Each structure stands twice: as C-alpha cells, then as structure tokens.
Amino acid sequence: MAPSSAISPAASRSGAQLSNTKTTVEFRAALVAMAIVALIPLGVSNPYWLGVLIVSMYFAILAGAWNLLAGYTGQFSLAPATFAMIGAYTTGLLNHYFGVPPLLGIVAAVVVSGLVGLLLGRAVLRLVGPYLALTTLSFAEIMRLVASNSIDITRGDLGLGVAGLLDSRVGWYYLFLGALVVLLVLFYMLLRSKAGLFLQAIRDDEVAARRAGVNVVFWKTAAFAISAAASGFAGALYAHFAELVTPELGLIGQTGLIVSMTVIGGMGTLAGPLVAAFLVYVLSEWLRDVGGYQLAVFAALVVIFARFFREGLWGLARAAVQRWGRA
Amino acid sequence: MSGIDVDLAVNGLITGLFYALMAIGLSLIFGILKIVNFAHGEFYMVGAYAYTLIALALGVPVWIALPLAFVVGALLGWLTERTLMRPLYAGYTSWGLMRDEYAVIVTFGLSLFLINLVDKVIGPYAYRGPPLVETSRVVLGPVLISGHRLLAAGIAIAVIAVTAALIKWSFWGQQIRAVSQNRLGASLAGIDTAKASVIVFMLSGGLAAFAGALLSPVINASPDVGIFPAIKSYIIVVLGGMGSVPGAIIASLFLGVIESFGAVYISFQYRDAFGLILLMLFLLFRPQGLFGEKGREV
Numbered sequence: 180m181a182p183s184s185a186i187s188p189a190a191s192r193s194g195a196q197l198s199n200t201k202t203t204v205e206f207r208a209a210l211v212a213m214a215i216v217a218l219i220p221l222g223v224s225n226p227y228w229l230g231v232l233i234v235s236m237y238f239a240i241l242a243g244a245w246n247l248l249a250g251y252t253g254q255f256s257l258a259p260a261t262f263a264m265i266g267a268y269t270t271g272l273l274n275h276y277f278g279v280p281p282l283l284g285i286v287a288a289v290v291v292s293g294l295v296g297l298l299l300g301r302a303v304l305r306l307v308g309p310y311l312a313l314t315t316l317s318f319a320e321i322m323r324l325v326a327s328n329s330i331d332i333t334r335g336d337l338g339l340g341v342a343g344l345l346d347s348r349v350g351w352y353y354l355f356l357g358a359l360v361v362l363l364v365l366f367y368m369l370l371r372s373k374a375g376l377f378l379q380a381i382r383d384d385e386v387a388a389r390r391a392g393v394n395v396v397f398w399k400t401a402a403f404a405i406s407a408a409a410s411g412f413a414g415a416l417y418a419h420f421a422e423l424v425t426p427e428l429g430l431i432g433q434t435g436l437i438v439s440m441t442v443i444g445g446m447g448t449l450a451g452p453l454v455a456a457f458l459v460y461v462l463s464e465w466l467r468d469v470g471g472y473q474l475a476v477f478a479a480l481v482v483i484f485a486r487f488f489r490e491g492l493w494g495l496a497r498a499a500v501q502r503w504g505r506a
Numbered sequence: 507m508s509g510i511d512v513d514l515a516v517n518g519l520i521t522g523l524f525y526a527l528m529a530i531g532l533s534l535i536f537g538i539l540k541i542v543n544f545a546h547g548e549f550y551m552v553g554a555y556a557y558t559l560i561a562l563a564l565g566v567p568v569w570i571a572l573p574l575a576f577v578v579g580a581l582l583g584w585l586t587e588r589t590l591m592r593p594l595y596a597g598y599t600s601w602g603l604m605r606d607e608y609a610v611i612v613t614f615g616l617s618l619f620l621i622n623l624v625d626k627v628i629g630p631y632a633y634r635g636p637p638l639v640e641t642s643r644v645v646l647g648p649v650l651i652s653g654h655r656l657l658a659a660g661i662a663i664a665v666i667a668v669t670a671a672l673i674k675w676s677f678w679g680q681q682i683r684a685v686s687q688n689r690l691g692a693s694l695a696g697i698d699t700a701k702a703s704v705i706v707f708m709l710s711g712g713l714a715a716f717a718g719a720l721l722s723p724v725i726n727a728s729p730d731v732g733i734f735p736a737i738k739s740y741i742i743v744v745l746g747g748m749g750s751v752p753g754a755i756i757a758s759l760f761l762g763v764i765e766s767f768g769a770v771y772i773s774f775q776y777r778d779a780f781g782l783i784l785l786m787l788f789l790l791f792r793p794q795g796l797f798g799e800k801g802r803e804v
Contacts, residue, residue, distance in 0.1 A: 255610045302790055308606020309542035312614075313740050314789045317782040320737060324782075328775040431733060435618045442611055475622035481615035485608065486590060 202375065205449035205493070206367040212454050213360050220349050229348045231464045232457070236355040237263075237417045239456035240362055242440040243449075244409035247366060250446035251375070252402040253382030257312050258299070258319040259410050259437045264429030266292040266411025268326060268333065271341045271424035281344045281419045288415030289408050296407020300400040319429060327426035338425035341418050351420055358416060359453070362409055367449060369405070378402055382447075435478075436460075442481045445491030455492060509648030514766045516649045522762025523662040527717035528735050529742040529754040530669060531710025537686030537749030538706050539594055541609035545586070546714055547736025548620035553579045553715025554727035555628060558635040568638055572661075572719055579715020580708040586616065587707035595689070595699065617732075625729040635722025658720040665716065666755060669709070673751050678705055686749055734778065741781040744788050 219232065245259040269291040270284030279287070303314050327335050345351050369375055377398045380388040389395045418424045427433075436459070444455025459477055466473040484491050532546050557575040560566050566574070590612050594605055641653025673679040684692040685702045693699045717735070718727070725731055742761055746753030761781055769777035 249607075253607060255607050257610075257614075306789060309536070309540075309610060310789050312544070312610045313542060313744065314786055316737070316740070317785045321779055321782050321786075324776060324779050432730075435614070438611070438614060439618065442615065472626050475619060475626055478615055478619035478622050482590065482612055482619060485611040485615055486593070 202367065202370050202449055205451075206363070209363055209450035209453050210360075212450065212457075213356065213363065216457070217353075217356055220352055226348050229352055231461060233348075233351055233355050233420060234417075235457045235460040236359050237413050237420075238436065238440060238460055239359055239453045240413035241410050241437045242444070242452035242456045243359075243362060243366060244406045244413070245437050246441045246444075246446060246448075246452045247369075247378075247409075248402050248406035250441060250448070250452070251370065251382060252378045252399065253385075254300075254303075254399065254402065255308070255312050256315040256403070256406075257431075257434055257438075258315040258322075259406070260431075260433035261319040261322050261429045262292045262296060262407040262410035263414030263417070263433075264322065264326060264424075264426065265295055265407075266414035267418035267424045267428050268339070269411070270415040271339045271418050272332070274341045275339055281342055285412065285415040285419070289412045292411020292414070293404050293408030296411075297400060297404040299407070300403025303403075304396060304399055316431075319431065319434065323426050323429040326429065333424075333426070336426060338423045341422055341424055343422045344419040355416065355420075358412070362412075363449070363453065370449065374398065374401075379447075439477050439481045442484050443477065443491050445484075445493030446489060448490060448493040451491050451493030458492075510770075511767075512648045513650065514770060515763060516646075517651070518763035518766030519759055520651075520655060520659045520762070521766065522759035523659050523666065524717050524721055525735070525738050525742055525762055526666050526755045526758035527662055527713050527720075528739040529746070529758050530666065530751055531706075531713045532739045533743045533746065533749055533751060533754040534673070534682065534686070534706045535710050536743060538682060538689075538703055539591060539609070541591075541594065541606065541613070542740065542743075543586075543710070544610065544613040544736070545617040545620060546710070546739060547732025547734070548617050549579050549582060549711045549714035549732070550718035550735050551624065551727065551729065551732035552582055552620065553718030554635065554722040554725065554731060555624060555633065555718075556715060557719030558633045558722050558727060559628075561636050562633075568636055572638075572716070575719035576712040576716045579718075580712035582715070583707040583709070583711020584704060586711070587704050590616065591703060591707065592700070595703070617736075621729045621732075628729075630729060632726035632728045633722070634726050635719070637723040654723055662717075662720060665713070669713065670751060670755065678702070682706055737778075738781060741785040744785050 216232070216236075220229065223229065223232075241259055241263055244262075245256070248259075249255050266288035269288040270279075270281065273279035273284045273287055274281060299315070299318060303311055306314055326333050329335070333339055345354065370378075377388070377393045380391065380393055381395055381398060385395055414428060417428070440456040440459050441452040443451075443459060444453070445451030463473045463477070488494050490497070528546065528550060531549075532543060535541065535543050535546075553575045556578040557568075557571050560574050561568050561571040591609075594609060637652075637654035638657050639653040644651050644653055644656055673682065681692070681697045682702050682705065684695065684697055685699050689699055692702075718725075718732070738761065742754055742757040745761065746755075746757030764780055765777050768780045772780070
C-alpha cells in the first residue's frame, strides 16, 4: 500500500484501502483454516471428536456473529447465546407442535431471531458501554427465565425434543462447515463493502461518523439484526443436531465462552475468533481429563489479552510474521 | 395488613439489607470510574468461601473469620484496581478511546476467571458456612426468622451505617465524592484520584465479600453463587441512580420488598424477573435512575 506510509497510523487504520487489504488477508487466512478443518474427517472418524468439532463450529459462528457486533461496530451486547437460544426454540417449537420440517424451521429461526435482534438493537440504540451491557444482560436473563419457566410450552429445563435432520455425523460436520464458510463469505463481503467502513467508523467515533454522513441509526440496528440472525441460525442448526432444545443454550456461561473465544482470537479481526473457537473448545474437551484448569486459563487469557493485546492471538501472529518478514 | 404481609415486608427488608451491602460498593465504583464491575458477584463468592474455609478448615472462631472475609475481599479489590483498572484513567490501555468496552470485557473475563479457578481449586460442591448463632428460630409477633438471619441483618445495618457515614463525613469519603462528581476538578483541587479509586475498590470488594460471608450459612456457596446477587446489585444501582449511595440503599430495600411480595402474590417462578424488567425499563427510559444526578463537567 503506497499511500499508507504517507499518512499517520491512526488515519491509515481506518483508510479504505488498508482496511480492505487487512480484511482480505484475514479472510484468506480463515479460508485456509476452514480448508484444514474440511480435511479432518479424512483422518478422524471417532464420532465423539467429530461431535466436538461440530460444536466448535457452532461456537465459531456465534463468535463470528458477536465479533461483527462488538469487534467491528463497538456494541458490547451480552446476549449472543440468547439469540442462539431464540433460534433453537423457534425451530424447536414449530417442529414439536406443528410438525414444520427442520429446513423451514431453520429459515423461520433466522427470521425470528433477526427480528428480535432488530427490535432490541433499535431499543438500545442510545446506550453505550456499561448501560448497553447491563440492558442486554437483563434481556438475556429474562429470556432464559421465560424459556425455563414456561413449562407447559417448552417443558422447561427438561428440554424439548425436536426432529433430527441428517443421520450421518460426517454429514452434520460438512453441513456446519458449509454454514460457517457461507457466513464467513457473507461477513467478508459486508466488511469489504462500504457498510464495513461505516460499522468501523461508528465503533471508532460515533459522533464523527454521523457528521461524516453515516446513517448511524440504520447501521447500528442492522449490525444488531445481522448478528442476531446469524446466531439464531447457529442455534437452530444446533437444535436439530442435538435433537434437543434446552434453556441452557442461553446461559451466561455460554455467552462467556463466546466472548472468550472472540477476545482470545482477536476482536475486530475476521479470522481470529473463528480459529480461537476451535482452539478453545477442542482444547477444553481434550484437557478435561488432565487437570482441568483449562477454563480458568482461558478466562485468564481473556483478561490478559483484553489488557495487553486487543487484537488477540491474530494480532500476535501478525506481529510475529511481520518481524520474521523484516529479518 | 395481615400477619403474612408483615412477615413478607420484614423478610423483604432484611434481604434488601444484604443487597445494599453489595450495591453500595458497585455504585461507588460506578461513581468514580463510570464503569460497571461485572466481577462484583465473584467478590461476594470469594467472601463466602473465605469465611467458610477460614472458620471450618482453620478452626478460627466465626467472629474473627467474618472480618477476615472483609479483608480478603478488600485485597482482591486492591489487586483488581492496580492491575486492571488503573489503565482506565492512567491512559495506557491498548483500546484507545474504547474505555467502557475495555472495562466490560476485562471485568467479565475476571468474573469467568474467578468462577473457574474456584471451581477447580476448591471444587464445584456447595459449602455451607457456620452460622453465627445456633438459635434456629426467633418469633417476633407474626414474623418468624432464624437467629442467624436476624443477627446478620443487625450487623448489616451497622456496617451500612458506618459506610454511609464514612462516605458522607470522613476526609477520604469527601474526596471520593469529589472525584465521582468531577474527576478533573478534584485532581485540580489536589485530590489524589488514583488513591480514591484504590480505596473505593477495596471498600467495594470488602463489602461484597462481607455480604457473602454473612449469607454463607444460607446460600450454600458454590463457584457461581455470585451471579444472581451481582445481577440484583446491577438492578439496584440502576434504580437508585448510578453512583448514588443513598439511592443504592433505598433501592436495595425497595427491591427486597418487591421481590418478597412479588414471589407470593404474582409468581414465584418469575421472582427474579421483576427486577430485570425494571432494570431494562429504567435503562431505556430513565438512565439517571430515581435519585441520580448528572455530574458536572469542567
């Protein structure tokens, strides 16, 4: 990038050219990672580990969706797991009571969670920082309480049985991977377009973005709705994979996991959260039998990364590559 | 008012007292740094464990274990302030202008860390703390109450009164209020704002841990026991006006009574939802709370 050296680092960071290049590099790295993931079933046939990887992909979608909202737009919602739960219950209830086929239910889940996200996003438009976090946290807890207490409808904590979709675990593996790649491409196209610049401009300085003519109300709400729809999609897929929907999908701990993955991978980077989702989830399953301190270590990493390297593992890797390239 | 109503009111007020111990600290932190500490419930959890383990494992008398729990919470608060909060106002985060977001993530991460650490080090089983007195029930007219709860309520009143008086009249209390009204103005007037933050965090951690210790014979401490008390204190701080100590005390008692009546007359399953709905409504329509005032800018 020739022009970038002429302007200050702060200006070049939000410069269209550089931002696009950065996103493209991240997009390619993410595609390479997904290609590696696609090859895994050739060597691993153990259904347990395939299941672990499928759940990792579920979290990768959620982390990617939350990253779009928090990392790129600066809206720190604490309800990502709740939208997955809403999506799961949408298709679950439709299937359980009306026999709606899973594929149609998943479409309905995307629409419903997207609409709820739109409404919530519109309502919290003026709230920033701690106020936004508290409002979304209470929204999350209210939704979970409703799901677990409406026993007549949702069967509460026992969970709602729903129809499966595929018989083969490898089939599920590639379905989730396909969904993840499609969302990755969509997010990449969104971020590479003007919309991506608008979102990041809002994150960096909302007032300045408004002065520069960005429709802040529209884009903030849109980011909320898109993120919610993607999370609802993941939740709906997961519902048919597990053949069970429980309020546990919306626990604060689940949100904690999503936030951890995003922060460890690198907020506001396209590839980081996706890769970190695999890393965190697979490692935590793998290390479960040895010691089991992994969750505390991951949480410590969240604090350390938040404190010292906002761009997480991705930022560290990039710095290492740059140093190596210069030497 | 029938007998059961008096019983509900008294028990609601007592619950409110314990909420107040939690909420005062949270409110002070908001006042001074304009952040919400999402690890506040874990200070409470650590206090419950500290009291229980010091009393049971080390065999220390409960009346010594109780203040020690406060000390443990205060130390944790001090450590949090020095390592994670100082960058907020000393200006060396890697987050630039996103101070609020940094604070959300770093305290949320701290909360996850403490929960998972305690879960592994001490174990996921519930611990029951030793009660301060063995009297199982005291009858006061229509009100039936356990001896421990009554005594704990009395101690809570004393601690809240001392804290409120210190904030109102002591030298450091006045400085803390000055910093929360206007950080820049206070520092221009020669107040050490960093020291004020340290004191607030230590006080806040200590009070939350003290609440956990007082309630440990009732709550059966487990690693995630702090989540709900923390959510209650968020509700209270928003209702009472973020940063206002009298507001926090009044809102605590109010929430305790509302929940006590709501659980009986409206819905037991949704008793935890009333406050959450209030929280959302307040944040959306009246973010300054019932008693909050806007800080003055220089």
